[in-house]
Amino acid sequence: MARVCSDKTTDDRSYPETRPHIPVLLNEVIEALSPQDGEIFIDGTFGAGGYTRALLEAADCAVIAIDRDPDAIEAGRNLQAQFGDRLKLSHGCYGDMQELAQAHGFQKVDGVTLDLGVSSMQLDQSERGFSFNNDGPLDMRMGQVGPxxxxxxxxxxxKLLARIIALYGxxxxxxxxxxxxGRVRRDMEISRTLELADIVSQTIGQPAGLQKIHPxxxxFQALRIYVNDELGELVRGLAAAENILGDxxxxxxxxxxxxxxRIAKKFLAHRTGRAGRPSRHMPEMHLPAPSFTELTRKGTKATEDEISHNPRSRSARLRAARRTGAPAFALDDVLFKAPADDSSGVRA
Structure with missing residues (x-):
């Protein structure tokens, strides 16, 4: 999938304010980042600015806020008016955070935060095409450009469509x-979210028993990930964070x-040296010095209290680490290689 993140459209829509976006694991994220006066942070997935606001309020620091969605950047102007030069808004992909930070004059930063996936604001806008609950054009482009x-x-x-749905969904x-x-599109173009949702629902049926997940x-998750190259962007973003974070x-x-x-866990396992040798039967290998030390070994989950107030946090997990003074690793694409066709677990 081609990577399309940086071309701003002329669409001037703003996010609706009917349902406020609640940042997930906010207190835990701020505790892990531990902002101090004079420090510089990157919020790579700015969205509605929840993490950015919390950082700016916690200390006299600065934040470079990045988002590929031009609507998010435009909506952030109000926050920028409140915090002035301490907030730098950047339209683009967080995988390009080094270049974006350098454009603001920063070679190294003190913290990076990434809140992955689709935002509630994007889901709420039926015309963005992310949700199967409301009818809209079948779009799903976070950056509003590209296929x-x-x-x-x-x-x-x-066959490729089946593989996308199997691997990413x-x-x-x-x-x-x-x-x-395939049968439907031979007779008509599938252009609406509810059209696709109905096709899937009729194919696999409604959930049984107490299972409430929509068919x-x-x-929808698979298509969204593929359209926006979300996993590739995560790999690029983690590597960029490793390079731009100071000691x-x-x-x-x-x-x-x-x-x-899985990607975040594997990345940190290798960067902290926790992955070690592939097998105790393998010969000893020279391993590079760890570039991170983990702050959340098994990841932090939301409390029951947070889940009750913000159901979106139910599946969330925070992984945090501190950069060492060791050189950044070379990015090993094999670590993030997709499974082979015969191991994807697809069934009719």
Whole structure:
């Protein structure tokens, strides 16, 4: 999937204010970042600015706020008016945080935070096409440029579509869903969110018993991840954070599903030296000095109290680490290689 993050559109829509966005694990993130006066932070997934505001209020620090969604940057102007030069807004991908920070004159920073996935504001806007609960154009583009979810659904090969749904949605009935989409698109273009949601629901049926997950949840997740290259962006963002954090700098990453968390966990396991040798039967290898020390070994989950006030936090997990003075690792793409076709677990 082509990476499209930086071309601003002329659309001047702003986020609706009907439902406030509640930052997940906010106290835990701020505790991990431990902002001090005079420090510089990067909020790589600015959204509604919850983490950024909390950082700016916690200390006399500065924040470079990055978001690929031009609506988020435009909505952040009010926050910028409140905090002045302490808040630097940057439209782009957080995987490019080094270049974006350097454009503001910073070579190193003291902290980086990433709140992954789709924001509640994007879900609330039916015209953005992220939600299967409200009808809208089948879009899902966070940056509002490049191929949309409708382009993917209507044009790519059924086998590739099934693989996308299986790998990125962890949907075991991906082949059946792809075949159903193929049958429908031969007669009509699938252009609306509810059209796709109905196809998936009719294919795999409604959830049984107490299971409340919508049948289209995994398919929509898969398409969103693919359209926005979210996992590739996460890998680039983690590597960029490793390079731009100074000695003692803090990294805080909030994930929302197993694919994201697996990457963050594996990245930190290798950077902290916890991964060690692949096997005790393998010969000893020279391992580079750890570039991070973990602050949350098993990850931090939301409390029951937070979940009761913010259901979005139920699946969230915070992984945090502190940068050492050791050189950054070379990024090993093998660590993040997608499973082979015959191990994807797809079934009809």
């Amino acid at each position: 949309s979810a409708a382009d993917i659904v209507n044009t790519i090969d059924e 962890e949907e075991r009935k991906a082949r059946a869903i792809a075949r159903a989409i 289209a949840t995994r398919t 003692g700098g803090r990294l805080a990453v909030v994930t929302f599903h197993s694919l994201e968390d």
